[in-house]
Amino acid sequence: MFSLMANCCSWFKRWREPVRKVTLVMVGLDNAGKTATAKGIQGEHPEDVAPTVGFSKIDLRQGKFEVTIFDLGGGKRIRGIWKNYYAESYGVIFVVDSSDEERMEETKETMSEVLRHPRISGKPVLVLANKQDKEGALGEADVIECLSLEKLVNEHKCLCQIEPCSAVLGYGKKIDKSIKKGLYWLLHIIARDFEALNERIQKDTTEQRALEEQEKRERAERVRKLQEERKQREEQAELDGTSDMAELDPEPMNPFQPIASVIIENEKKMEKEKKKQKMEKVSDGCHLKHKMEHEQIEPESKISDNGQKSNESGLVENYKKQLENEDETDQRSSESDNGKKKTKKLRMKRSHRVEPVNTDDSAPKSPTPPPPPPPNFYGKPLPPLAVRQRPNGDVHDVIS
Ligand SMILES: Nc1nc2c(ncn2[C@@H]2O[C@H](COP(=O)(O)OP(=O)(O)OP(=O)(O)O)[C@@H](O)[C@H]2O)c(=O)[nH]1
Ligand SMILES: [Mg+2]
Numbered sequence: 001m002f003s004l005m006a007n008c009c010s011w012f013k014r015w016r017e018p019v020r021k022v023t024l025v026m027v028g029l030d031n032a033g034k035t036a037t038a039k040g041i042q043g044e045h046p047e048d049v050a051p052t053v054g055f056s057k058i059d060l061r062q063g064k065f066e067v068t069i070f071d072l073g074g075g076k077r078i079r080g081i082w083k084n085y086y087a088e089s090y091g092v093i094f095v096v097d098s099s100d101e102e103r104m105e106e107t108k109e110t111m112s113e114v115l116r117h118p119r120i121s122g123k124p125v126l127v128l129a130n131k132q133d134k135e136g137a138l139g140e141a142d143v144i145e146c147l148s149l150e151k152l153v154n155e156h157k158c159l160c161q162i163e164p165c166s167a168v169l170g171y172g173k174k175i176d177k178s179i180k181k182g183l184y185w186l187l188h189i190i191a192r193d194f195e196a197l198n199e200r201i202q203k204d205t206t207e208q209r210a211l212e213e214q215e216k217r218e219r220a221e222r223v224r225k226l227q228e229e230r231k232q233r234e235e236q237a238e239l240d241g242t243s244d245m246a247e248l249d250p251e252p253m254n255p256f257q258p259i260a261s262v263i264i265e266n267e268k269k270m271e272k273e274k275k276k277q278k279m280e281k282v283s284d285g286c287h288l289k290h291k292m293e294h295e296q297i298e299p300e301s302k303i304s305d306n307g308q309k310s311n312e313s314g315l316v317e318n319y320k321k322q323l324e325n326e327d328e329t330d331q332r333s334s335e336s337d338n339g340k341k342k343t344k345k346l347r348m349k350r351s352h353r354v355e356p357v358n359t360d361d362s363a364p365k366s367p368t369p370p371p372p373p374p375p376n377f378y379g380k381p382l383p384p385l386a387v388r389q390r391p392n393g394d395v396h397d398v399i400s
Contacts, residue, residue: 023068023201027114028095029107030074033130035168037095037179038071043172051075055085065187069093077093079110086119086203088198090190093126093182096143099134104146111147115156119204123197124159124189126182130132133166161185304323321357 035056035189038048052073070085092114096107114120127335129143136148139160153160163182168177168299190197386395 019064019066020191020194021068022065022090022187023070023085023088024073024091024093024186025082025089026069026093026095027082027110028074028112029097029103030076030232031100031106032066032074032095032097033128033167034071034074034093034095036391037128037165038069039131040171040175041069041178041183042169045132046167046171052078054078054081062183062187067187067192082114083117083119086117087132087208089120089123090194090201091124091126091186092120092158093128093186095128095130097131098129098137098139098143099131101146104138104143108152115152115158117209120158120202121156122158124186124193125153127160127162128179128182128187129162129164130165130167132164132280133169159189243244301351 007270026327028034030051035049035052038058039049040046042060054073056070058069058072060069070089072082072085082396086298094111094114097103109345115125127143127147129138129140131137134138143164144150144162149160149162152158161182163178165176165178167176167179239360
C-alpha cells in the first residue's frame, strides 16, 4: 500500500514536470554509423545513408523531453564545425566503429579533443560501440581499453556510459535495445542535473552568441576598412594619373616616337621587299620563258601522237590553258618582247591543233574561245572553202 502511494506520488511529480527541451550533439569519426543511429532513433530505416556534409538534425519526443540531436559530419575537414554546437549541448553521443581497429587511435584522439573542450568537460557522454554485428568487432571492454576511456572521462569529469550496439539491426520501436538504453541513461543524467546544466548552457550560449556577434561586427568593420582603403587607393590613383599626364605634357610625342620609327623602318623593309620581288619576277619571267619553250615542245609531241584521237573537250581544255598562259604573259608588261614570242608560239600551237579549220585564223585573237569545230569535219576535206572561193573568183572576173 505504501509503495503504491509512493509510485503514484512520483508519477504525479513527473506529470507536473514542465516539458524540457534538450539538445544533444552526436559526434565520432566518419563512417562510424552516426546517421544510421540517428535514423534508427527517429524511426527511419538506417540503411542507404550517405556521408554527412555539415550536419543533419532530428527532433523527437521522449517522455517529458523534447530532444534535438545534431548529427554532425565526421569527416576530418568537417570536424572543425563541431565546437559551434558544444555550448547548447546538454550531453554528447559519441559513436565508435568497433569493427575498425585501425582507426581506434584516431578515435581516441578525437574523443580526447571533444572531452577537453571547455564547453563539453563535465557534461554526460554516451559512447555507442557500434557495428557489433560485424565479424571481429571489438567488444565493450576492448573499446574501453583502446580509447583509455576511464582515464579520459575521469580527467574531464564526464559521467560516461558505453553501449555495444548495432545501428542497422532495427529502427523505431525495434531499434537495438542498447541504443534505447543508452539514450534513456543520458536523458536520465541530464534530467537529474538539469538545473545546473541548464544554467551552464544558458550562460555558454549567451557568451557564444555575444562572441559571434562581436566576430560579426569585427568582420563587418574589416570589410568596411578594406572598402575605404580601396576607395582611397582609387582616388589616389586618379590623382596620380592626372599628375602623370601633366608631366607628359611638355613632350607629348615621346611615347609615340618609337612606334613611328618602327613604322618607318617597316616601310623601308617593305620597299626593299618590293624591289626584291620585282627582281625575282624578272628572273621568274626568264624561267617561265624557258619553261614555256619546254612545254611547247611537249604538247606538240603529244598532239602529234594523239592528234587523230583528240576529242572536242580536249581541245577546249588545251585552249583554255593557252589563254591562261596568255593572260599571265600579258600581266608581265615588263617583258613585252618575250610576251610576243610566247603568243607567236601559242598561235603555232593552236594552228597545229585546229588544223582542219585553219581558215579561221583570226579566232584566237578574240578574248573568248571560239566554238570548237564540229567533230564531223575531222579527217574530211573542206568543201566550204571551194564554195567560198567562187564569189571571189566572180569578183575577179568582174574586175578583170
Ligand atoms: N554492419 C553495420 N554497418 C553499419 C552500422 N552502422 C552504420 N553502418 C554502415 O556504415 C556506413 C556509414 O554509416 P553512417 O551512418 O553514414 O556513418 P556516419 O558516422 O554518419 O559517417 P559521416 O556522416 O561521414 O560522419 C553505412 O554504410 C552504414 O550502413 C552497423 O551497426 N553495422
Ligand atoms: Mg553521417
